[in-house]
Amino acid sequence: MAKPSARIHFLQGVLAILGVGVLVRSVVLQVVQYPQWHVRAEQRRVTRSIMPRRGTIYDRNGVILASTEPQYRLRITVRELRDTATLVRQLPELLNISPQRVRAEFARDYPFFAGPFTAEEIDPIRNLRGVHLDVVYRRVYPQDSTAVALIGTLDASGTSGVGGIEKSYDSLLSGTPGEERAWRSAAGRVLESPGNVVREPVAGASVYLTIDRDLQNIAETELLATIGKYSADGGDFVIYEVETGEILANASFRRDSLTGRMQRTASAIVEGYDPGSTAKLFTAAAILKTGSDTTPVSGECGAWGQVVSQNYTRHIFDVHRTCEMLGLGDAIKFSSNIAMSKFSLRLNGDEQFMTLRDFGFGTPLGLNFPKETGGLLKRPADWDNPLLAKPSMAQGYYFRVSTTHLAAAYAAIGNHGILLAPALVREIRDSRDSVRYRHRPQVIRRAIPDSVARHLMQYLGEVTETGGTGLKAQLDDSSVVGKTGTAVLNFSKKGEPREYRASFAGLQPADHPRISFTAMIYRPQGQKYGGTVAAPIIRTALQQAIALLASPIDRKEPAQSVVRAARPMAELPVEAPEHSLHLPLAPATMADAGLVAVPELGGRTLRDAAFALHQLGFTVKLVGRGRVRGTVPVAGDSMPRGSMVTLRADSL
Secondary structure (H helix, E strand, C coil): CCCCHHHHHHHHHHHHHHHHHHHHHHHHHHHHHHHHHHHHHHEEEEEEEEEECCCCCCCCCCCEEEEEEEEEEEEEEEHCCCHHHHHHHHHHHHCCCCCCHHHHHHHCCCCCEEECCCHHHHHCCCCCCCCCEEEEEECCCCCCCHHHHCCCCEEECCEECCHHHHHCCHHHHHCCEHHHHHECCCCCCEEEHHHEEEEEEEEEEEEEEECHHHHHHHHHHHHHHHHHHCCCCCCEEEEECCCCCEEEEEEEEEEEECCEEEEECCHHHHHCCCHHHHHHHHHHHHHHHHHCCCCEEHHHEEEEECCCCCCCCEEEECCCCCCCCEEEHHHCCCCCHHHHHHHHHCCCCHHHHHHHHHHCCCCCCCCCCCCCCCCCCCCCCCCCCCCHCCCCHCCCCCCCCCCHHHHHHHHHHCCEEEEEEEEEEEEEEEECCCCEEECCCCEECCCCHHHHHHHHHHHHHHHCCCCCCCHHCCCCCCCCEEEEEEEEEEEEECCCCCEEEEEEEECCCCCCCCCCEEEEEECCCCCCCCCHHHHHHHHHHHHHHHHHCCCCCCCCCCCCCCCCCCCCCCCCCCCCCCCCCCCCCCCCCCCCCEEEECCCCCCCCCHHHHHHHHHCCCCCEECCCCCCEEEEEECCCCCCCCCCEEEEECCC
């Protein structure tokens, strides 16, 4: 038997030979054969993108309109676990997957569960050693359908915007993807590992809209109620801030031709139409701006034949018939087609065209919104016949505008004649909460002199006073000025008007307008006039808006109205004042908020219930459709003014 020393030397020799063999083999693999093994390794390497968290969309006060919720995938490193058996028993119940699936995954070194799973589901195990989480994201819209047409949605993959702000600001909202690398085994399976990430994703930017969530809810609710009342095929309602150009609410509905149901759309931005009598004000602006003859004209007792040629006489009619002489202000107050047509013939084509162009018609709004319309405004050289075109344009035909165009143009009148660029985005912040963009009022041009704007404000004031066509828009405590419109859409075979578009555009308050607004109802049944159909929307919506605790609309105004006594106003400089935001954009509060009891609203319509809550100073969230079946908090609970009350209704 060999001596121990001999055995030791023998083993040392064997180990030395094995060591040399390993070293030689290593040199062969890593040096000599490196190129071929490198190629094979690269062929099995998998590079995958890690999707970043999409940016949040807020309203002007920081209320979330669209956000991304994190969900999770599980990667487990078995050798790091302290109690594998317990985890294997827990996972089927926690993740709602079969025990067989769990056991099959744990047969691997790195079990992987794709899910995705919610934070609640993985919360009991998220801090366990050996459990690693991959984050994936799902887009949610906390305000239900509020402003959904403006916000837009994502595609089926959940990565790209489809329509609205989600699409137009997709490159900012989507962020920068990260990167992870993994390798495939000889059997073709991806070898997952928590250390695969080579570049972390960067979250998308957050977008703050100019929209006020509460005003948007009011606008949508009132618009839908009016559409239903008159069995109309749709409508638009826009509320616009005069001094900044910011859109506070932009609601649109259209009836789906296939289902017959009302659908939320962005029609107020993307559709153009003949504005009808709401545009008569712009012909009046052209008359005053150019110093044309303003001598009163005959009302022709409501029927006038305009001689166009020896062979053709055009017949123009008025609803409010009068045989008296009508001045320019009377033509606006009584919405006289005859008087405005006669006044328009005192202008040349360029004067009428340039005034409309200066109010922004015929060009896109510049909102960076998908498919936004520029309307239609032909140059005089392209008019078929000036003797037909000028009276037609004076009555609100032969050119097309969007509802938002009209609100911006009326805002220019209330802003001393200065036209501002409309805005739908108030601020953009990157993933580090640094401001990348902040809206400031941008002057496009002076559309009309301030003196002309003052005259137009007086004309508008007469429309909403006793005897005017827009009296139903007037408020009790704060004056509204505006103009009604009733545009004919088509005619019967006998040449009689058959379908209409009813509208109202105006400003509030009269002395120093803070907001402009435009309401349009498409194809109302039974009633047709803007003063009857559209004007009441303004009154009801403003009553609710003024009752809001943090209302952006003035509750009070100076006692002396510009309608009753116009006073001199200093000409504004071309540069409008700038307004900066300081985020977070929280709703305003009142020092003496107090507690208010939530009323019993069961069985009432959503419209009536929302109106009652707004009058008490609450903000309102609507869930469902039809009649109210309850509130959260429940009736009788006391809440501070400005608190959110959810109305739950039966779904239809």
